[in-house]
Amino acid sequence: MNPNINALNRSKFNKAHSDTMYVQRIFPELDPDEISKDTFAYGPCWGILDPGMTMEKHNHPIPEFYVFTQGSGSMTLGEESFSVKDGMSVNIPPNVFHEVTNPEEAVEPLIWVSIGFKETG
Numbered sequence: 415m416n417p418n419i420n421a422l423n424r425s426k427f428n429k430a431h432s433d434t435m436y437v438q439r440i441f442p443e444l445d446p447d448e449i450s451k452d453t454f455a456y457g458p459c460w461g462i463l464d465p466g467m468t469m470e471k472h473n474h475p476i477p478e479f480y481v482f483t484q485g486s487g488s489m490t491l492g493e494e495s496f497s498v499k500d501g502m503s504v505n506i507p508p509n510v511f512h513e514v515t516n517p518e519e520a521v522e523p524l525i526w527v528s529i530g531f532k533e534t535g
C-alpha cells in the first residue's frame with residue numbers, strides 16, 4: 415500500500431482565484447475519484463494566504479468545507495464576516511459568496527484545507 419505522504423511545500427504552490435491566493439494539492443498524484451469515487455469536485459488542497467493577501471470574493475455551484483490549520487484572519491460568508499483561526503472549520507454552502515483575508519500585520523501565513531464536494535443530486 416502506498417501511504418501517499420505529502421507535505422506543504424512553498425516550491426509546489428500554485429496561484430488560484432485570479433492570483434489572489436496560493437494552493438497546493440494535498441495528494442497531487444491522486445485523481446479526486448481515486449480518493450473517494452464521486453465525492454470530490456476537486457482534489458483536496460491547502461489554501462494559503464501570506465500576510466496582507468485576500469482571496470477574491472467568489473462562489474461555486476458546489477459545497478465546500480474549510481479547516482483552518484495555521485494563523486488567523488477573517489472570512490466573509492454571504493453577508494456575515496467573522497474571525498477565523500487554526501482549529502476552526504467553516505461549511506460553505508453552494509452558490510454562497512465567500513472571501514478570506516490574512517491581515518497585513520499577520521506574522522505568519524493563514525493556511526487551511528479546502529475540500530469541494532460534488533453535488534449529489
